[in-house]
Amino acid sequence: MYWAQVITYVSIIVAVIAMIAKVLRYLTAPESFRWELYPVPHEKGRAEYGGSYLEELDWWSKPRHSDWFKEISEMMQEIFLLKGVYHNNKKVWTFSLPFHLGCYLTIGWLLFLLLGGILETAGVAVGTGGNTFASVIHYLTIIFGYAGLVLAGVGALGLFAWRSSNKAQRRYNSPAEYINLLIFVAVVTVTLISQLGADPSFTTLRSYVGSLVTFGAAPPLGTLMTIEIVMISLLIMYVPLTRMSHFVAKYFLYHSVRWNDEPNERGSKLEKRLMELLDQKVGWSGDHIKTGEKWIDIVQETGNEQ
Amino acid sequence: MSSKDIKIKDFGKKTDKLYNLDLKNLPGLPYPYENWQDSPIPELSEIKRKGKNITLDGFLNIAVPEPETEEEKEAMVAKFLEGLRKLLSRENNWTFLKPLLLSLDNCVKCNTCSEACPIFEMSGGAEIYRPLFRSDVFRRIIKKHFSPGGKLTAKFTGADIDLNWDTIARLAQLAYRCNLCRRCAQTCPMGVDNGLIAREIRKLFSQELNIAPAELHGEGTVKQLDTGSSTGISPVALMDLMEFVEEDITDRTGLNIKIPFDKAGADILLIHNAGEFLSWPENIEAFAIIFELAGLSWTLSSEMVGYDSVNYGLFYDDVQLAKVTLRHAEVAKKLGVKKVVVGECGHAHKAIMTIGDRIWLGECNIPRESSMVTLEDLIVNEKIMVDPLRNDFPVTLHDPCNLTRSMGVIEPQRRVLKKICPQFREMTPHGVNNYCCGGGSGFAIMQSNNFPNWRYLVPGRKKFEQILKAFTREELSPDVHKYVCAPCSNCKGQIRDLLTYYDAWERAGIMYGGLVELVVNAMTDVREGFHEWDFH
Numbered sequence: 001m002y003w004a005q006v007i008t009y010v011s012i013i014v015a016v017i018a019m020i021a022k023v024l025r026y027l028t029a030p031e032s033f034r035w036e037l038y039p040v041p042h043e044k045g046r047a048e049y050g051g052s053y054l055e056e057l058d059w060w061s062k063p064r065h066s067d068w069f070k071e072i073s074e075m076m077q078e079i080f081l082l083k084g085v086y087h088n089n090k091k092v093w094t095f096s097l098p099f100h101l102g103c104y105l106t107i108g109w110l111l112f113l114l115l116g117g118i119l120e121t122a123g124v125a126v127g128t129g130g131n132t133f134a135s136v137i138h139y140l141t142i143i144f145g146y147a148g149l150v151l152a153g154v155g156a157l158g159l160f161a162w163r164s165s166n167k168a169q170r171r172y173n174s175p176a177e178y179i180n181l182l183i184f185v186a187v188v189t190v191t192l193i194s195q196l197g198a199d200p201s202f203t204t205l206r207s208y209v210g211s212l213v214t215f216g217a218a219p220p221l222g223t224l225m226t227i228e229i230v231m232i233s234l235l236i237m238y239v240p241l242t243r244m245s246h247f248v249a250k251y252f253l254y255h256s257v258r259w260n261d262e263p264n265e266r267g268s269k270l271e272k273r274l275m276e277l278l279d280q281k282v283g284w285s286g287d288h289i290k291t292g293e294k295w296i297d298i299v300q301e302t303g304n305e306q
Numbered sequence: 307m308s309s310k311d312i313k314i315k316d317f318g319k320k321t322d323k324l325y326n327l328d329l330k331n332l333p334g335l336p337y338p339y340e341n342w343q344d345s346p347i348p349e350l351s352e353i354k355r356k357g358k359n360i361t362l363d364g365f366l367n368i369a370v371p372e373p374e375t376e377e378e379k380e381a382m383v384a385k386f387l388e389g390l391r392k393l394l395s396r397e398n399n400w401t402f403l404k405p406l407l408l409s410l411d412n413c414v415k416c417n418t419c420s421e422a423c424p425i426f427e428m429s430g431g432a433e434i435y436r437p438l439f440r441s442d443v444f445r446r447i448i449k450k451h452f453s454p455g456g457k458l459t460a461k462f463t464g465a466d467i468d469l470n471w472d473t474i475a476r477l478a479q480l481a482y483r484c485n486l487c488r489r490c491a492q493t494c495p496m497g498v499d500n501g502l503i504a505r506e507i508r509k510l511f512s513q514e515l516n517i518a519p520a521e522l523h524g525e526g527t528v529k530q531l532d533t534g535s536s537t538g539i540s541p542v543a544l545m546d547l548m549e550f551v552e553e554d555i556t557d558r559t560g561l562n563i564k565i566p567f568d569k570a571g572a573d574i575l576l577i578h579n580a581g582e583f584l585s586w587p588e589n590i591e592a593f594a595i596i597f598e599l600a601g602l603s604w605t606l607s608s609e610m611v612g613y614d615s616v617n618y619g620l621f622y623d624d625v626q627l628a629k630v631t632l633r634h635a636e637v638a639k640k641l642g643v644k645k646v647v648v649g650e651c652g653h654a655h656k657a658i659m660t661i662g663d664r665i666w667l668g669e670c671n672i673p674r675e676s677s678m679v680t681l682e683d684l685i686v687n688e689k690i691m692v693d694p695l696r697n698d699f700p701v702t703l704h705d706p707c708n709l710t711r712s713m714g715v716i717e718p719q720r721r722v723l724k725k726i727c728p729q730f731r732e733m734t735p736h737g738v739n740n741y742c743c744g745g746g747s748g749f750a751i752m753q754s755n756n757f758p759n760w761r762y763l764v765p766g767r768k769k770f771e772q773i774l775k776a777f778t779r780e781e782l783s784p785d786v787h788k789y790v791c792a793p794c795s796n797c798k799g800q801i802r803d804l805l806t807y808y809d810a811w812e813r814a815g816i817m818y819g820g821l822v823e824l825v826v827n828a829m830t831d832v833r834e835g836f837h838e839w840d841f842h
């Protein structure tokens with residue numbers, strides 16, 4: 001097997017493991033105390049001003065109306081328009097939006113390459129003319145590829161410039177943050193030069209992806225394209241290992257913390273989980289805590305606190 | 307070193323005072339305070355300083371003991387790291403692990419939060435008060451000491467911080483330079499909560515190192531659990547106070563009202579912040595008048611802790627938080643009430659209603675409601691009759707952070723005010739985007755040493771600016787009496803102290819009070835003049 005393929009496989013495997021570990025870190029964290037922050041977008045009729053169902057008289061006896069459409073629309077605006085950044089920090093938004101849109105398009109590009117590769121291994125030629133579906137994939141790959149790479153590169157450069165020119169930014173950003181952005185710029189630049197020079201409609205690259213699917217031999221790649229493929233592969237591995245994959249944490253921050261207003265009801269599953277947590281032992285050693293006893297026993301105990 | 311030049315790597319430096327709050331750097335105030343001269347910040351006496359580490363900014367609200375020997379200091383550093391390990395573990399910190407990890411992992415250092423923080427803004431941009439500064443000190447310690455290869459890669463990943471005793475002592479103090487108002491979290495594009503991080507730092511110090519402000523711990527939750535209330539009012543003293551309250555109702559209104567206590571099976575257990583009994587009995591009286599005249603079935607409790615809704619554990623310690631809230635639940639369960647109504651206290655709302663939601667389990671899971679909602683029902687649905695012209699003076703509303711940003715109770719209090727105050731106007735911004743009064747997270751009750759000056763000068767200054775801007779130039783004449791409605795006991799305490807410090811009653815005719823006092827002042831079934839323009 002061609003060594004570049006080995007690098008790509010390893011990168012994908014590491015990336016998948018790292019992403020799963022990241023998701024599990026948050027998914028398996030125990031139920032916490034409620035810590036929502038308003039506005040909560042699914043509060044029907046109240047989200048506009050930040051209200052909650054707690055504004056209702058005898059709220060526990062009434063049905064709670066959740067507006068999931070509003071919540072999804074809010075999420076979409078966050079993901080695709082970076083609404084929060086727009087409202088609170090327009091300067092960052094100017095560079096962050098192209099960077100994020102570029103990344104989304106680039107992910108789309110990789111998926112179209114994969115789809116195209118699968119089609120080709122199934123004997124369907126991907127290109128102009130012939131099968132309509134295959135030619136749509138061909139054009140989408142080109143559009144997503146160039147638009148994504150250019151936007152991500154410009155955005156990364158802009159973010160690099162902004163982080164360098166701003167004193168507060170320089171103070172709090174580690175060398176790693178700057179290098180991460182430069183890595184993006186480098187990968188985008190090499191990819192653009194290599195593709196525009198030798199493979200403008202991504203035909204060879206698609207064959208390479210196809211070879212990964214079939215575990216077959218890679219097509220002949222020039223030196224520059226080999227470098228390009230290695231760089232993209234390493235980037236795929238690197239992103240989940242760094243804070244650049246903050247979208248995972250952001251999802252959990254919004255859904256399990258900021259927007260989590262689920263009340264606990266008697267006899268509910270939530271109550272059962274909470275009872276189990278209260279049954280755990282406390283390890284803190286402050287003087288007011290009986291170390292080693294169960295939460296429930298410590299908090300229930302009455303008597304001299306001193 | 308200029309305040310703006312302090313870097314995180316300076317945090318552990320040997321110096322008597324890392325940062326000096328210079329009155330010259332504070333932003334000016336609007337009319338009629340353009341020429342206002344702040345009083346000099348009092349220096350702490352040798353006796354007050356003795357044995358304490360006050361090396362952050364010279365203000366004292368948390369007495370961090372200064373170890374005498376290097377060995378003791380090293381032992382404290384080790385204890386801190388042990389606490390940090392527990393803070394990051396599932397078993398010990400199930401209560402907040404998830405939000406903590408998410409906030410630690412997710413910051414992209416964009417500094418959007420700084421603009422939102424009143425403490426950073428009103429200090430004139432002091433670097434150490436930047437929300438990100440505190441969080442990043444903490445993050446760097448974690449990264450350096452708890453991630454594989456952390457020490458080796460420290461320079462590259464930005465974890466270069468010296469973990470010595472001064473770093474730790476200053477971190478404890480810095481955790482108490484945040485109101486936990488969560489305004490920064492609201493604007494953070496990632497959802498990171500710097501307020502939560504500050505609270506978790508406080509918790510580590512309390513739950514592992516026994517370091518917490520006396521007002522919150524010894525004189526706060528411990529006293530409350532021991533004597534029944536952090537004010538020190540025992541159940542017996544409470545009954546004496548109630549006699550005074552009943553007499554005062556008769557003197558002010560001519561009404562004879564017997565305040566119900568421990569009425570088993572009542573519909574409502576009303577629970578007040580006990581600070582009201584001592585400082586603002588008119589608030590207790592007003593609730594009693596409204597509930598009695600509306601014919602509600604209600605009661606107060608004289609059980610230990612049951613007559614004091616405060617729960618300072620919310621600000622610094624999960625164990626104390628859970629202990630106090632469980633006492634509240636047990637009192638409600640024993641009385642067999644249908645619901646608990648929380649009086650005018652923001653943090654008590656949050657502790658009893660949303661935090662309590664994860665502790666009031668099984669039989670103790672008794673419904674809880676905000677008094678803002680109970681009042682709205684009575685007034686908007688005309689179960690009590692009001693004449694708004696009795697409140698025909700300029701009124702503005704302060705939004706307690708816990709009630710609004712953390713719970714989404716925004717409109718009920720506004721609907722009440724719109725019904726009873728013809729000259730009601732909003733502050734800018736308000737509701738869920740409000741600014742903290744500056745007394746949040748327990749600061750309002752910290753009255754000793756030189757700390758009150760800090761809370762008037764820095765976080766409180768933002769609220770004071772907002773209050774001034776809520777009124778026109780003409781209205782700001784001392785002859786026009788104005789009312790800042792603060793439906794929260796702690797906010798009321800802070801606003802009282804602010805108005806006193808800035809001499810605002812004398813200079814600008816600004817008074818403060820709760821919501822129920824305005825309601826009773828407007829009630830047609832009550833003699834006119836319940837509200838008195840008597841600043842106290």
Ligand code: SF4
Pocket residue numbers: 412413414415416417418419420438493494495496497498499500
């Ligand atoms: S906490 Fe949020 S707003 Fe503040 S620097 Fe981090 S990501 Fe930006």
Ligand code: SF4
Pocket residue numbers: 422423424425426436437483484485486487488489490491500501502504
């Ligand atoms: S919680 Fe409030 S006071 Fe604390 S850092 Fe955030 S905005 Fe500032």
